[in-house]
Amino acid sequence: MKAREAPNGRRWIDPLLGLLVFMCCLVVYSLTLTPSLSFKSPDGNELATVAHQLGLAHSTGYPLYTWLGRLFCFVPIGDAAHRVNFMSAVLGAGAVGLLYSILLLLTGRRLPSTFAALFFAFSLTFWSQTGIAEVYAPNAFMVALTLLLLLLWARREEADEARGGPRWVTSSLALFLAFSLVFGLSLGTHMSNLGFIPAFVVFILLVNWRVALQPFKLLGGGALFLLGCAQFLWLPYKAATLVDAPMARNAPNTLRGFYNYTLGAFPQMKFAFPLWALPDRVVVYLHLLWQNFGVLGVLLGLFGMWEMLLRRTRHFYLLVTMYAVHLVFFTQYRVFDLDVFFISAHLLFAIFVGYGLFRLLEYLYSALGSLRVPRLAVCVVAALVLVLLVVYQGQGNWRVNDYSGDVAINDFYHGVFELLPEGSTVLGRGGVFGYDMFYFRYVYGIRPDVLMPMAETADRVRVGSLADASAVYSTVPVAQEGQSMGPWSPPPQLLQSDSWAIPVLVGQSAQSSFAPSRGGLVLYEISDIAPRLVVSDAQPAHEMTMRLDGLELVGFDLDQHQVERGGRVHLTLYWRVVERAAALVVTAIDGEHLERHGLGFGNLKRYVEEFQPERDAVVVEDYWVVVPSTTDLGQVALQVGVMPPLAVEGSEVRLADLGMLEVVDGGYFSLPLYRRTVKWG
Amino acid sequence: MTSSRGILRKVLIGAGAVLLISMTALAAFSLGVYVGHEGLLVGNVENFGSRPAPDQPPPQAPLRDGQDLPPGRPTLTGKVGGITDEGLFVRAPQGLRLVEVNQETVVQDHQGRPLEITTLRQGVHIAVFGQFSADGRRLMADTIVLVPSPQP
Secondary structure (H helix, E strand, O other): OOOOOOOHHHOOHHHHHHHHHHHHHHHHHHHOOOOOOOOOOOOHHHHHHHHHHOOOOOOOOOHHHHHHHHHHOOOOOOOHHHHHHHHHHHHHHHHHHHHHHHHHHHHOOHHHHHHHHHHHHOOHHHHHOOOOOOOHHHHHHHHHHHHHHHHHHHHHHHHHHHHOOOOOHHHHHHHHHHHHHHHHHHOOOOHHHHHHHHHHHHHHHHHOHHHHHOHHHHHHHHHHHHHHHHHHHHHHHHHHHOOOHHHHOOOOOOHHHHHHHOOOOOOOOOOOOOHHHHHHHHHHHHHHHHHHHHHHHHHHHHHHHHHHHHHOHHHHHHHHHHHHHHHHHHHOOOOOOHHHHHHHHHHHHHHHHHHHHHHHHHHHHHHHHHOOOOHHHHHHHHHHHHHHHHHHHHHHHHHHHOOOOOOHHHHHHHHHHHHOOOOOEEEOOOHHHHHHHHHHHHHHOOOOOOEOHHHOOHHHOOOOOOOOOOOEEEOOOOOOOOOOOOOOOOOHHHOOOOOEEEEEEEOOOOOOOOHHHHOOOEEEEEEOOOOOOEEOOOOOOEEEEEEEOOEEEEEEEEOOOEEEOOOEEEEEEEEEEOOOOOOEEEEEEOOEEEEEEEHHHHOHHHHHHHHOOOOOOEEEEEEEEEOOOOOOOEEEEEEEEEEOOOOOOOOOOOEEEEEEEEEEOOOOOOHHHHHHHHOOO | OHHHHHHHHHHHHHHHHHHHHHHHHHHHHHHHHHHHHHOOOOHHHHHHHHOOOOOOOOOOOOOOOOOOOOOOOOOEEEEEEEEOOOOEEEEEOOEEEEEEOOOOOEEEEOOOOEOOHHHOOOOOEEEEEEEEOOOOOEEEEEEEEEOOOOOO
């Protein structure tokens, strides 16, 4: 059964509707866009920085992504990271628009095409990737474009076949060559697209097996595919810029290194599960499918698969082979952010959803038509139901995917670069995970006087040890003797293992599923001298006695009453331990938690062992806390509380008021700030 | 020509039907295995789906194994079944046990790297080093180690 053609007089509606779908998605994605850096993705900060610098991203290099990201860096909105985030929004919306076009090509019906495209657009996982610097939304765009070009080529071939011979040879050839080039380019947004080759070959042969006998077309297609792949020459060209030690070990400047960096990357993650784990892995995927499409969507998708098998067999083989290859590969892939790797599979499943809906509506029209129910009435009712479904889904996922208030990293580093003394050294995570800090150095050249050893490329490291450095700071705790902190932590030889990590500045707890394993945003001063952590003669400026869970707040110092948005408040808290139970200290503004930390910031146990203070002595916490740049202007209450460390998210915490603060507009979150900051160097 | 196409189409539809039936059967079998092990709880899948693979180092990271872990055998091993203000409920081979944590409880991964206590979530496998209360039902944890999922 062929897709229905729209009446000639109303064909203009189709591209207009596609444009509306694109614009609708772009508006929503822009509203939920992350304003700058975030921990939503482990790689996002690196990808944003590399795109701006035209550098080399982690394996598999992502050259096309890097170049496109650089182009978006010229868009005059926000900072560089915001612009690369915006690329995800634009190309994500583009992918949805292309999905609409693919479905229109397959069904000839606007209603199921629009519904399935929007249903995918506002699904949990795909939407989550349109607000951050990541490869998945741009890759969905490239996959959808590749698929659309192939389907357009097939339609041309089918039309030629129906006429009994080729009429538009050049058109068919052009579409085939365009498909080949775009497919080759798509490897620069995700190399897993290579897995689609069997599906493409099967489909091309099923549509017109004579292509195998057309050397000009084959050679032309192959050449353009290779031209697309030639983007990977970027890897050896930029290999010297790598700062990530594990990546630098496989630097793509030799043939072996090139293979390890691309096709051979992450061998420990591929096919990482034994056969006995297959049911578990399948259930994980089914769960993700259910999260994104719901029961109704899954059933429609399955129905669509069967209908497509019976009515569009060649297209079924194309789509189901693409889908199956991704399922087999990624259900066996071992990563902690597995959900995003299925986005291409979800895109393909959305096509089945749209086709299933198309067929269901056809059956419905047919059945109700025999009962003399007007087709228009059925169409209107169906459209209303489908719109409600999309709105319901979008409403549910908005809260999860709205990153527009995620300013934790920028606020924190704004404070860090203000606080660091002249000529100091700051350590942090290295490699891919260190770009929350490197970004400010690479993109804006902030504080060139501050030594940032982890941001140096392997051949430019200027320090072997920091034992004699005057002022050393770190955004990660110090590794104790014999303790391994992982390959992305500062090398143990840089610091003495008996140093104290004394908290100076505490940032907002990052709102991210990745953040807990990364740890909080804390700037420590590294010192040989122990902090004044437990005292017997506490003299707080404001004395009080308030029992908060297992701790008693005996007083606090707060020496300011005004703070800029995105600025910081200096706070000293005096605690007496009443119950020997675990507790997290919470600071908050008007009930909104700013940060949480363990009492003593991890130093208490060692301090007690070394200095054995009296049992009723007072624990002193002295630090700056960041006030988010999203805080409302005006008077706010600064609060402190205590919560069990394992308390469920959102559980009630009793908070004590420390005083009122007037929040004023600082307006730091703009390019002029960064320029101002550069002057410090 | 037409009949050969018809035969090819039938073969393709037959093969496709076998593929779809196989996929559906595998999905049904997998769901059956899951429900048999875990019951009708979606929460455990969420943890399984999104948790860090604890026995897997990050990309191409040659990590040393276990050298910073506490010596000796853990006092209790099992899966976190629930989290309350009192502590963790751990599903252990011995039954459900309450694991209490305090200021001094250390949480780390199986490489010995320190972790935030908030990384302990329902469904993760842990090994607890500590002391049991007199009735044997409560365990005061000194160290909690996130461990890989057990092999059968």
